[in-house]
Amino acid sequence: MRAAERNRAYLVLSERFATAAKLSAAREMLFWDSQTYMPAGGAWARGEQVAAIYSACADLIAAPDAGDLFAAAEEAADTLGDVERSNLAEMRRMWRHSVSAPKALLMERARFSSALHADWRAAKSSNQFALFAGGFARLMSIHREIAEATGEALGLSAYDALMDATDPGLTAAVIDPMFDDLEASLPALLGEVLERQAGWPKPRAFSGDFSIERQRALSQTLLSAVGHSPAQVRLDASPQAYTIGQSPSDVRIMMRFDADNFLYSVRATLHEAGHVLYELGLPRELAFTPVGAPRGATTHEGQALMLDMQAGRSREFLTWLAPVLAKTFGGEPESWTPANLLNHYRRVGQGFIRTTADEISYPLHVILRHRIERALLSGDLSVTDLPGAWSDLSQRLFGRRPPDDARGCLQDVHWANGMFGYFPSYALGVAFAAQLYEAATSENPQIQSNLAHGDFSSHRDWVHPRIHDRASKVPFAKLVEESTGASLSTAALKRHLRNRYLEEVMP
Amino acid sequence: MRAAERNRAYLVLSERFATAAKLSAAREMLFWDSQTYMPAGGAWARGEQVAAIYSACADLIAAPDAGDLFAAAEEAADTLGDVERSNLAEMRRMWRHSVSAPKALLMERARFSSALHADWRAAKSSNQFALFAGGFARLMSIHREIAEATGEALGLSAYDALMDATDPGLTAAVIDPMFDDLEASLPALLGEVLERQAGWPKPRAFSGDFSIERQRALSQTLLSAVGHSPAQVRLDASPQAYTIGQSPSDVRIMMRFDADNFLYSVRATLHEAGHVLYELGLPRELAFTPVGAPRGATTHEGQALMLDMQAGRSREFLTWLAPVLAKTFGGEPESWTPANLLNHYRRVGQGFIRTTADEISYPLHVILRHRIERALLSGDLSVTDLPGAWSDLSQRLFGRRPPDDARGCLQDVHWANGMFGYFPSYALGVAFAAQLYEAATSENPQIQSNLAHGDFSSHRDWVHPRIHDRASKVPFAKLVEESTGASLSTAALKRHLRNRYLEEVMP
Numbered sequence A, B: 001m002r003a004a005e006r007n008r009a010y011l012v013l014s015e016r017f018a019t020a021a022k023l024s025a026a027r028e029m030l031f032w033d034s035q036t037y038m039p040a041g042g043a044w045a046r047g048e049q050v051a052a053i054y055s056a057c058a059d060l061i062a063a064p065d066a067g068d069l070f071a072a073a074e075e076a077a078d079t080l081g082d083v084e085r086s087n088l089a090e091m092r093r094m095w096r097h098s099v100s101a102p103k104a105l106l107m108e109r110a111r112f113s114s115a116l117h118a119d120w121r122a123a124k125s126s127n128q129f130a131l132f133a134g135g136f137a138r139l140m141s142i143h144r145e146i147a148e149a150t151g152e153a154l155g156l157s158a159y160d161a162l163m164d165a166t167d168p169g170l171t172a173a174v175i176d177p178m179f180d181d182l183e184a185s186l187p188a189l190l191g192e193v194l195e196r197q198a199g200w201p202k203p204r205a206f207s208g209d210f211s212i213e214r215q216r217a218l219s220q221t222l223l224s225a226v227g228h229s230p231a232q233v234r235l236d237a238s239p240q241a242y243t244i245g246q247s248p249s250d251v252r253i254m255m256r257f258d259a260d261n262f263l264y265s266v267r268a269t270l271h272e273a274g275h276v277l278y279e280l281g282l283p284r285e286l287a288f289t290p291v292g293a294p295r296g297a298t299t300h301e302g303q304a305l306m307l308d309m310q311a312g313r314s315r316e317f318l319t320w321l322a323p324v325l326a327k328t329f330g331g332e333p334e335s336w337t338p339a340n341l342l343n344h345y346r347r348v349g350q351g352f353i354r355t356t357a358d359e360i361s362y363p364l365h366v367i368l369r370h371r372i373e374r375a376l377l378s379g380d381l382s383v384t385d386l387p388g389a390w391s392d393l394s395q396r397l398f399g400r401r402p403p404d405d406a407r408g409c410l411q412d413v414h415w416a417n418g419m420f421g422y423f424p425s426y427a428l429g430v431a432f433a434a435q436l437y438e439a440a441t442s443e444n445p446q447i448q449s450n451l452a453h454g455d456f457s458s459h460r461d462w463v464h465p466r467i468h469d470r471a472s473k474v475p476f477a478k479l480v481e482e483s484t485g486a487s488l489s490t491a492a493l494k495r496h497l498r499n500r501y502l503e504e505v506m507p
Helices: A008-036 A040-061 A066-075 A082-100 A103-126 A130-154 A158-166 A172-197 A212-226 A262-281 A297-311 A315-329 A338-345 A361-378 A383-398 A424-443 A446-453 A457-466 A476-484 A491-503 B008-036 B040-061 B066-075 B082-100 B103-126 B130-154 B158-166 B172-197 B212-226 B262-281 B297-311 B315-329 B338-345 B361-378 B383-398 B424-443 B446-453 B457-466 B476-484 B491-503
Strands: A233-237 A242-247 A250-255 B233-237 B242-247 B250-255
Touching (some): A008 A040, A008 A242, A008 A250, A008 B008, A008 B040, A040 A082, A040 A103, A040 B008, A040 B040, A040 B250, A066 A082, A082 A130, A082 A158, A103 A130, A130 A158, A130 A361, A130 A383, A158 A361, A158 A424, A172 A383, A172 A491, A212 A233, A212 A262, A212 A315, A233 A262, A242 B040, A250 A262, A250 B040, A262 A297, A297 A424, A297 A457, A297 A476, A315 A446, A361 A383, A361 A424, A424 A446, A424 A457, A424 A476, A424 A491, B008 B040, B008 B082, B008 B233, B008 B242, B008 B250, B040 B082, B040 B103, B066 B082, B082 B130, B082 B158, B103 B130, B130 B158, B130 B361, B130 B383, B172 B361, B172 B383, B172 B491, B212 B233, B212 B250, B233 B262, B242 B262, B250 B262, B262 B297, B262 B315, B262 B457, B297 B424, B297 B446, B297 B457, B297 B476, B315 B338, B315 B446, B361 B424, B424 B446, B424 B457, B446 B457
Parallel strands (some): A233 A250, B233 B250
Antiparallel strands (some): A242 A250, B242 B250
16 A cells, blocks of 8 residues: 555554454454364464454454544545545445444344354254244344444444445345346246256266265365465365455365265365455455455455356366366266266255255245344344244245254354354345356356366456456445446346256256 | 453453453464464465464553553552452553554554564575575574663563563572583583483384374374364364464364374374464463463473473383384384384484584583573673674583584574573473472372373363463462472472482383
């Protein structure tokens, strides 16, 4: 960042926010450790350490003189360059979130979510929603209090205020028309595709040795194909798939391996590898500044979903993947033909789980959660009535109900972890991924054809200057328009789904 | 800790120091990661993160109102219990260190040491002291400035002020007579023992598979013997042996494995296992308070050296160890007899390296570094003249000179890491270990005889209430007197060395 000696207020603020960002990186490291190597005995103290970092960050960001400093920095905004001005805007947004609700309440949310995780785990494994309901109702009332206070300060609705913390610029005005459109079109598309698939031969079951060791080796092969080196990227086993960036040259993937479903780690590794591309592509000289951070959850998920869905489930990539799978897992060669792999990959409308859903069902899963979140936050839906509402919405969107709460409203970790208002970003990310991938491949068709050789380099070269390197220098809407030539919509996604699931010639 | 509602100043201070302690635990976690799993690309940002935590801790401890709060808390000291009063005293000591030298200077030391590490590594591996000298001279001048400012504020000499940060209560008044006595007696003892050993049969060389995997399995066996469970203690490979405590139920050992010298990891594992006993034995209800922290470096090293030297090199323990080694490494059974193992373990006066030195040479290695540190700090010795001074002192203490600087003044990592004034604690720890172990085994001889079964439980049971559980509740001198019945001296150490190296009947 260019020096701005003539704007002392700006310098003081950016120094504080840089320290806070470095502390947050340490907090992420503590999370990574808790998911990978921490001995069981470490849990209680880890909660204390994480809370201490939250507290120290809050104090840095919401220092008593911050309001005056922002006023002074903005008054002398003509001393700042474009990037610095964007940085100032991002700092102000973070500060507003930090001071709009009382620190005690924000801390309570952090601590309470940490405790609720255990309740959720018990509820899910025993399929007893009641074990989760009490704590979640308490957490909801904290969310509501924070959301209302923040919304009032930011001039946003309560739900939009929650989203603004992780995905600024994505409000109901953007979400509602897109989600209404998808809700109106995807169930019908799902039906059409299922009808088409009814006449296909049954896919041959995969056979081989699906031990965690082999799956892990495969994940490393996939990371290499995407262009990731162990000098910058680690992958470790963990209960949930997730990625954290320590810096633009140190990113950690946590990967869940399921011995009964190797496809989970194949897709999840590509998904996380997309997150990694973004983290590694952020401008190093802006590390630990708000303007140097990823643009938001939709952009981040979009990067992941481009690899996971657009590229990673394409016919070209599967042609490359099939012999790699055969070599990794052994077993019957007939199960590893590209045709059989495609027959597995194209099947839709199965199961009840978001994280393993097909491309058409996935946005519907997200819309379901979003509708419920909105109703919970407004108070239109009580926590007690959540399982019933989930079941009814499943009936409406998928034409069937989950057999139990473990495969219904308890399936995702997010609410137990204190994430609320995050879900929309997944479906918006699906749409952004489709729109971006369409722009990329029509500008450079090799992006697609190179996948047949497991080569993602032209993909990265196209996305890097348009998304990764821009970090938070421009608002989300501008980022979308400048990279794709249009504002965010469902059009490209719908074209993509029809092409892949209705037009593609099956072997 | 009992509530002290009537002493608000105390509560405010203890809250801040607790947050700082949790941040420091996060910093240690970052260090652990950097030594074990961090991708190479993470180094530059890790330095930034660590510096940010230092800065945040310094701001918490040295807040502008801290002086007033200490005055108010001490004025109302009658509202506090004994433990709280000790906590207040410890907080005051930390605060004095934090405010006596300018924060910028303390930060510069932290950052500069971090950079110097690479110089040291290059200098050591190429055996070129000049590569280290310039940076170290600069660091020395920072040390000097900090030491003089802190010493003035604390009413201590410059060197004592540095020691007070990690080992309060251990000053020149304690060190000088002990070190003078050891310097006067150990070289002669070394000569006497060498003369005795001249007539022994040459020990048979060890044979077997000394791969890192087998050494690591042995380390786990040793940890189990000491009583450590994987639910509370991890061991990972690392360039240096070191231990960090995340909490009294999560402790991490970093272990160096040398394929050419398995005895290094045997001894170092026992050494670190002693540190672990202390960390796990600290009172959990005082976690993250200054009074709940270990008493100081001498006490900590004493815990490690009791296992490493007193117990871990005893005839009883070696009787248990011999068949364990045979089983772990395979090879010629004749090399794994207890008699042959003892013949290896009792040899003295070999090599030039502190970390692999025998029990008699070890304190002399430390005294050498201490003499040099004092001279460097006072300015009596310049950094340029350091290699010559080291060589001359080696001649005086050991009767021989190291063949090069890599095995001389560049052998230890401490000075490059910014540790200065820490070395004495190792030799004081040797003396404390001997004194404590003598008290323990004369009160309960089973502590010694149980080692023949690889059983350390009576050792732990004796030490825990007397040392571990007391944490920093009493000053060092009181801790020593109450646990051993005498003040710290060299007497027990000298008795121990004579017994083991001159009186013990060799098989």
